Amino acid sequence: MGVKPLEDADILRFYRPASKRLLLFDYDGTLTDIVQDPSQALLGEPVLEVIQELASNPKNHVWIISGRDRDFLGKEFGHMRLGLVAEHGAFMRYPGSKDWLNKCESADMNWKEHVESKMMDYVGTAPGSFIERKAAALVYLKEKFWFSDYGMSTDKLRKSLEKTIPIRWPVDITSGKCIVEARLRFIHKGQIVRQLAQEIKPDFELCAGDDLTDEDMFRALHASDMPQTNVFTVIVGGHGSDTYAQWCLTEPVDVIGNVFMLQQADRSGGVEGKGALLNNGKPRGSKWLPVSRSALIRANP
The missing domain is CATH 3.30.70.1020 (Trehalose-6-phosphate phosphatase related protein; domain 2)
Incomplete structure (x- = not known):
């Protein structure tokens, strides 16, 4: 069937009634642009506030699953009630906890x-x-x-x-x-996603990533028993025909637009409301609430 633009997806139709939502985001290339100096890829305060509000909804289980290390993720998101996964699955930290679980501490590293x-x-x-x-x-x-x-x-x-x-x-x-x-071999994002899906048992899943390591997440979600109508796997940027994602977005600013969309849906309780753009009766994905690129990056102190 091919990869389709996420703006054509009827996300809110499945998001609204869901009682347990699993929202999974890669970081570099997904929430932020890939830049020459990774230390400069920092989300702006307006975006952080929206992510925090989204995660504060008891229905939402929001996780950042990144190749970044524990220090970076802890510094950027440690004050928020988010789940964090560092180094592609080597370490994970549950929302509300300060302790990192080492998933490879018993492995042979020779x-x-x-x-x-x-x-x-x-x-x-x-x-x-x-x-x-x-x-x-x-x-x-x-x-x-x-x-x-x-x-x-x-x-x-x-x-x-x-x-x-x-x-x-x-x-x-x-x-x-x-x-x-x-x-x-046993440390990858897909292994973490399978674990979370088993623990949370969500009835809505959104997963966004941009690179080969994120394909493990897409593959894991599509192998689950959950109805695939409730699963939205999204590849960001250029993609080939061999991706496991079903939907695509052009760039990280579009991913953030979707985050804003879900936050607004939580606030309003529905898709109706000022600013909603419809496409044949469906919410137009990230186009529902455009976001200024200047809000995405903040100066590194």
């Missing part, structure tokens, strides 16, 4: 030494490249992703790692936007 050695062969030879060290993963990144040849080194590195690492250890090698990642 593979890291071998992966890092191979990655180091590429660091220094490719402009703007470096290694990000995480609890359950090692990531080779090319920060200057506008270089025309950025894909060459990442492709070579991925193929080199694939020849040996997965054979010796339960480690997957994946590539995404300017990255090659080696991570424990």
